[in-house]
Amino acid sequence: MRAYFETITKKIHATLMAKEYLSLYVSGEDSDFCRFNHNKIRQIGNVKQNYVTLHLTSEQKAIEATLTLSMDGADDFARMQSLIKSMRHELTLLPIDPHLIVKEGIYSQEKVHHGNMPSTEDMTATIMQLGEGRDLVGILAKGSMYCGFSDSLGQFNWSETSNFNFDYSLYSHKDKAVKDIYAGFDWDAKTLEKKISQNKIQLELLKITTIKLPPKTYRVFLSPRSVAEILSILSWGGFSARAIHGHQSPLHKLFNAEQKLNPLVSIEENIDHGLAAPFNPHGFIKPRSLSLIEKGAPAHYLVSPRSAKEFGEEGTGAHNDEMPESLDMAGGDLEHHDILKNLDSGIYISNLNYLNFSDRLSGKVTGLTRFATFFVENGQLKAPIDVLRFDDSMFAALGENLLALTREREFIFSEMTYFERSRQSAHVPGALIKELTFTL
Amino acid sequence: MELKRIAARFLDNLPKGIEFASIRIHQDDSQYLKIRRDNLESPKLSSSLGYMVTVIENGAFGYGASPDVSAKGIAGAISKARELAQACRGKYVFDFSSYPKTHPRGEFYSPVTIPWESTPLSSKIDLLKTLSSNLKIHSSIVDWETYLWRDKSTRLYVTNGGGEVFQIADRIMPAISVTAANESEAETRTWQGLASVQQKGLEYLTEIDFWGRGTTVAEEAIALLQAPVTPNGRRDLILGPDQMILQIHESIGHPLELDRILGDERNYAGTSFVSLDMIGNYQYGSPLLNITFDPTMPYQAASSTFDDDGTPTSKEYIIKDGILKRPLGGTISQLRAGEIPGVACSRADSWRRPPIDRMANLNLEAGTTSLSDMIAKVEKGILMKTNRSWSIDDSRRKFQFGCEWGQLIENGELKHLVKKPSYRGISSDFWRNLGAVGDQSTFQVMGTPYCGKGEPNQGIFVGHASPACLFHDIEVFGG
Structure with missing residues (x-):
């Protein structure tokens, strides 16, 4: 794909007229998906897709168009040429865009990481063998993903990876299950076997009769996955320059010095460690790492080229949505084997679900417990609990109520596949919290 | 017509004797126009053409999807769907042998009166800009935007037994959003938005008086900012x-x-x-x-x-x-x-x-x-x-x-x-x-x-x- 994109974009750039700037961003994948239910196959198939987005700029005006690539060179060239012709016409009729910023320098770079994986047939056979006798449900996604950038100034960027993401749950009964993900570049059946063996131990605990806890305030331990869920909702505008300036960021009060988080909280956007490309769709380069929150205090937020111009700030190469892609939260000093002892009495939360803002500007978030969540008494797991809803300020949960973060962190590849396989990831610790308010 | 040509290539490349096979071809076109704080953001146009091939053989089911509409590309998708299905024979939650292999024929068209294309892009942008200029009615308004999203999905479903269903869903979504803020609080009021979606053309904008709604939305955002919080x-x-x-x-x-x-x-x-x-x-x-x-x-x-x-x-x-x-x-x-x-x-x-x-x-x-x-x-x-x-x-x-x-x-x-x-x-x-x-x-x-x-x-x-x-x-x- 890299060679195809490079060749066709060179031909397209040669058709530009004076004062025009054109950039092209391609994103695609060749993925196999196998969906499981009851340790059997529900759906299996392959998806190839390539989308190219053309961004044509002239005299402080811009227009953008996306189309699928058929991979027939002559056909794709003709369709792009025709598209540019109509974009050129529309451009003359558009008003000036005062916040449009056109990249000036040339920053070519490449990031390629191919993994080693057996065939989809072998991988599904291994999964079903390890899940035998269990109620396994989930999805295996594997294959290559890539994105590239090329512009009429001569910049060329390419990012490509082949990896897998097996996102699964093992069910005990009703809604009681252990959720896990095995993701990476190099498939190792023994690693998956070890994971499922550990899952089976947790499954036994879920067989204990479930207890219903009354909604009130509890001391809680949030697993790294639960912390990742909270960071994910806070990323909806949380670190966005546009949202912060527009009073629509859940971290508005942090970045406006009205609130602080606990000094234990340090968060970076760490492009070096994730799957995300080091460039944005407009060819701007992202810093390899960018501190977002430093010891509970605001450091930087994400500034797209457009916001940089609009608010007169330095850009960070962020996408237009200004959402982090590779969150990296520092760990603390709580050892894994001390979690239950330090939780003492409270709730051990493996997963959170369906988070949303109950009051965005106050950083107030609601959501629910899911999968393996247990009541803990005197440092011992007592029983799984029925689903509980929490509703609390994250300035409190990650502020004065944050007691400790685990030393060990979990690297979590996003399992999201809307439109295409996600390149987002998070590297996060678990968190011990003095009190979290449950309401239902 | 392009979709019919792709379907014909599918039928030509289908191996003989296959139990059931279908192709679902989509041509999806969208346009998204947004004015934020009175400035036009780059209009976003999108055109997506691709297909999904589905095969059922020996109780197994597989699919292959691709934007490669060449005969070779379609043959490759059929092969991939068959290969994955056959590799997993007998391992499915459901025996697809019992799936009724029907071959329907029919069509559907959204009841559009004034097509999106009947008005130039620049005219729609001018109207949105005028609407936007009515939103900043007070210093407490810190963010405001208005947009129009059109999404047209044309799909053709064809089976190996003569089935052919052609459907066009042409949708439109107009929206206004205004945020008013003071030192400690912010309130956003929206009108229509994504929930407004209907299978209609530009006539919808007149029916709902879209162009005349801006001031009311802005006034409501300011009123919300000044209102007390809902009692428990x-x-x-x-x-x-x-x-x-x-x-x-x-x-x-x-x-x-x-x-x-x-x-x-x-x-x-x-x-x-x-x-x-x-x-x-x-x-x-x-x-x-x-x-x-x-x-x-x-x-x-x-x-x-x-x-x-x-x-x-x-x-x-x-x-x-x-x-x-x-x-x-x-x-x-x-x-x-x-x-x-x-x-x-x-x-x-x-x-x-x-x-x-x-x-x-x-x-x-x-x-x-x-x-x-x-x-x-x-x-x-x-x-x-x-x-x-x-x-x-x-x-x-x-x-x-x-x-x-x-x-x-x-x-x-x-x-x-x-x-x-x-x-x-x-x-x-x-x-x-x-x-x-x-x-x-x-x-x-x-x-x-x-x-x-x-x-x-x-x-x-x-x-x-x-x-x-x-x-x-x-x-x-x-x-």
């Missing part, structure tokens, strides 16, 4: 149609999806508090509750004549007089569940994804109570409008929703405005507390473009229509 406590609750659609979607639509009940979604979207034995007898809500699956509703977001498995659609009662009659399950789910009744709701969001059970249009049928009579019935209550926040558990029981707009009701009269109105409850209790259903004058046809579920994930258009409704004794609080 139990009250009767009247929900406007633009919140009812979310309530129907989350606490009736999703739990009644048959694939959820069968466990397919347990790893991602979740399971359901509904089980198969409840179908036909479960008291889902009060006797006033009547829910229909209605793909025949003119203009609604998910109206069609066939689903994406080629099953003809029809209007069916899902809940009748409060009793659950049938779930939302397509042909495959119905067979898996033991031949229980379902609906034609097997839908895919694009050529990249296989069909799964979906809501399509799921509506609450109008009742007989006017809004003024509904308010008059309430001693202590609140009227809420326009969804702001939504969250519900994976079994679809415990929900919490927030709205933009609240007005207290005391002794049968509508009183002052309150901000951050929210409510929470348990789905089954909530629907059984349904005390009045609004008449046709309160009924609105709406929907959403972003109903998410499935592995791999899919976000799809669904339609919802509802009147205003009254619920008794609900926990209400200020966000």
Whole structure:
């Protein structure tokens, strides 16, 4: 794909007229998906897709168009040429865009990481063998993903990876299950076997009769996955320059010095460690790492080229949505084997679900417990609990109520596949919290 | 026509004797125009052409999707679908040998009066700019935007036995959003937005007076900023149609999806508090509750004549007089569940994804109570409008929703405005507390473009229509 994109974009750039700037961003994948239910196959198939987005700029005006690539060179060239012709016409009729910023320098770079994986047939056979006798449900996604950038100034960027993401749950009964993900570049059946063996131990605990806890305030331990869920909702505008300036960021009060988080909280956007490309769709380069929150205090937020111009700030190469892609939260000093002892009495939360803002500007978030969540008494797991809803300020949960973060962190590849396989990831610790308010 | 040529290539490249094969070809075109703070952001145009090939052989099912429309590309997708299916023979949740191999023929066209293309892009942008310029009416307004989104999906479904279904869904979504803020708070008021989606052309903008609404939205944002926070406590609750659609979607639509009940979604979207034995007898809500699956509703977001498995659609009662009659399950789910009744709701969001059970249009049928009579019935209550926040558990029981707009009701009269109105409850209790259903004058046809579920994930258009409704004794609080 890299060679195809490079060749066709060179031909397209040669058709530009004076004062025009054109950039092209391609994103695609060749993925196999196998969906499981009851340790059997529900759906299996392959998806190839390539989308190219053309961004044509002239005299402080811009227009953008996306189309699928058929991979027939002559056909794709003709369709792009025709598209540019109509974009050129529309451009003359558009008003000036005062916040449009056109990249000036040339920053070519490449990031390629191919993994080693057996065939989809072998991988599904291994999964079903390890899940035998269990109620396994989930999805295996594997294959290559890539994105590239090329512009009429001569910049060329390419990012490509082949990896897998097996996102699964093992069910005990009703809604009681252990959720896990095995993701990476190099498939190792023994690693998956070890994971499922550990899952089976947790499954036994879920067989204990479930207890219903009354909604009130509890001391809680949030697993790294639960912390990742909270960071994910806070990323909806949380670190966005546009949202912060527009009073629509859940971290508005942090970045406006009205609130602080606990000094234990340090968060970076760490492009070096994730799957995300080091460039944005407009060819701007992202810093390899960018501190977002430093010891509970605001450091930087994400500034797209457009916001940089609009608010007169330095850009960070962020996408237009200004959402982090590779969150990296520092760990603390709580050892894994001390979690239950330090939780003492409270709730051990493996997963959170369906988070949303109950009051965005106050950083107030609601959501629910899911999968393996247990009541803990005197440092011992007592029983799984029925689903509980929490509703609390994250300035409190990650502020004065944050007691400790685990030393060990979990690297979590996003399992999201809307439109295409996600390149987002998070590297996060678990968190011990003095009190979290449950309401239902 | 390009789609027919691709279908012909598919039939030409299909190996002889294959048990069942189909191709679903999509040409999806969209345009997104947005003015933010009076400035045009780069218009976004999109054109996506691709297909999904499906094969069933020896009880196994596989798919291959690609934008490569050449004969070689299509042959490759067929081979890949067959290869994956055959590799997994005998390992499926369902023996696809029993899947009825039908070969339907038909068509559907959105009832558009004034096509999107009849007006130049620049004219639409000029109108949006004028609308935007009416939004910043006070110094407290810190952010404002208006946009128009058009999404046209043309799809052709062809089978190896002569089936051919051609459908065009042409949708439009206009929106206004204004945020007013002071030193410590901010309130956003929206109008229409994504929930406004309908299968219509530009005539829709005139019908709803889109171009004349800006000042009202801005005034309401300022009023919300100055309003007191909603008091906590139990009250009767009247929900406007633009919140009812979310309530129907989350606490009736999703739990009644048959694939959820069968466990397919347990790893991602979740399971359901509904089980198969409840179908036909479960008291889902009060006797006033009547829910229909209605793909025949003119203009609604998910109206069609066939689903994406080629099953003809029809209007069916899902809940009748409060009793659950049938779930939302397509042909495959119905067979898996033991031949229980379902609906034609097997839908895919694009050529990249296989069909799964979906809501399509799921509506609450109008009742007989006017809004003024509904308010008059309430001693202590609140009227809420326009969804702001939504969250519900994976079994679809415990929900919490927030709205933009609240007005207290005391002794049968509508009183002052309150901000951050929210409510929470348990789905089954909530629907059984349904005390009045609004008449046709309160009924609105709406929907959403972003109903998410499935592995791999899919976000799809669904339609919802509802009147205003009254619920008794609900926990209400200020966000």
